[in-house]
Amino acid sequence: MNKTESNNGVANLHFKNTDWVITKNGIEEKPIMDATGDRIPFEVKKTDPLLIINSKPDEKGNPHYSIRSGDLGLLIQCHFARFLYNTSDFNWNVSFNKVSAIEPTLTNTHFISKCSAIGYLLYSGHDKDGTKAVIANEIPPDSGSVIGRTGKSLLAQAISKMVPTVTVQGKRRDINTDRFLFECVDAGTKVVNIDDAKRNFNFENLFPFVGGDWIIKRKRKEDLIIPRESAPKLYISTINKIKGQGGSFDRRMHVITFSNYYNEKRSPRQELSIFFQDWDKNQWNLFYNFMANCIQIYFEHGLVASPQVK
16 A cells, blocks of 8 residues: 555545545545555644635636635645745736736636646546646746746655655756666656756657656666556656647646746745745644645646746
């Protein structure tokens, strides 16, 4: 048994003191039936959902997403959720009277898109409508600003607290040519994090790994084959736009965009806490509840597309 197990629209989180069963309808707490295997070493306490997402079509029939009134007040208590919401605010440095009425809705949608991406990465099942790599990028900086430090890698760290994750450095010289790039991946790996992919990163090389069996080349060992239905998912962070156009690229990518709310002058550590180190039991409890909430959001709404950033 793993810390997280999921398939067919149901996810199970195994904690030190209880089991959670997550569906699109909610999170159900269950007594521990099997004490063996790997468990999250935390005595969790289930809270009410930190946020509930409403969806209704707009005048063109496209889905319009909103956060239930009052939930943002609850979200600010969870440092990780608050961080994620701040990374979705693209008008934090614009004076109030210059922000259009639609901007708060766009901020909410960016945030919901990130929540759905987290839920998708934590859900180990592979839906029949296709597997995607989650691409985390950022808006081009203002003139003279330092690129990066927007929080993309912090999301990957959060994922690694939930499921077995292998990190590959995206700036290594042989990122596009190394046949053994994924040799550290094994059958238990749930997410592969390509951290800070460089400018000439060739996403097309990964097409066989997005939606197909993983055939992993290993030095002095036989190839490891992980069937599609249990294969890892990809999270790729980059300051560069992934090169490639057309349906073959689009259907393999779910793009989430980070604002420059966090930058070289302001970090989550300064504003909130040292994530995963300074947290007390309450923060950890809010974190686990929020991550479970993200799985539920994904089950109910699927991968929510991010709005285009002007």
